[in-house]
Amino acid sequence: MASINIEETKSQARALLNSRIKSVEELVQARQRVTDLKDQLAAAERDDKRAYVKATRDGWSPDELKKLGLEPAAAGRRRKTQAKTPASPNGTAPDADSADGETVQDH
Template sequence: MADTVVDTTETERAARALLDSRIDAVRELAVARQRSSDLQEALAAGQRADSDAYAAALRAGWSAEELKKLGFTPARPKPTRTRSSRTRPPAQSATEPEAG
């Protein structure tokens, strides 16, 4: 049988190249997730500021109708999910014998 020489250095280099591309993908994912989180926080802060400013305009004497005529409607609350009804199995009565 012929002796086979394995170049471990080249094998390691090829393995690292494969890992590096995977690490790059995860790094890009982490950056995108952080940016998304930052933008969500900024949006929430902007929505709070809008709501506060609208309330301040009302306290300053503007009516909701006047503000509406000027193009300012109250901020819409976040939509809430409606709960779907779950069916539950009937409760076992005390008079029914246990299985087993």
């Protein structure tokens, strides 16, 4: 039976761990980038809202701004929220398989 070299084995194990650590490091960097971009987006949306309000205070009507393609950013978000399926009285969405709102059970 061949002898096992502890140092060589530890070195091989470290190489394997380093490759696994690298993938986690890349994941953390990607997640941090997403977080940073979300923060930048939130700041940009606040700036957009302030600029829109300033434009209306400076005399531009919402209709005039709309004709220029500058609708308020919040209007788009409100429409999306209203498009959601309303919840049933028990707090769950109606079952799509059921025409009268009753729960359909598999047999």
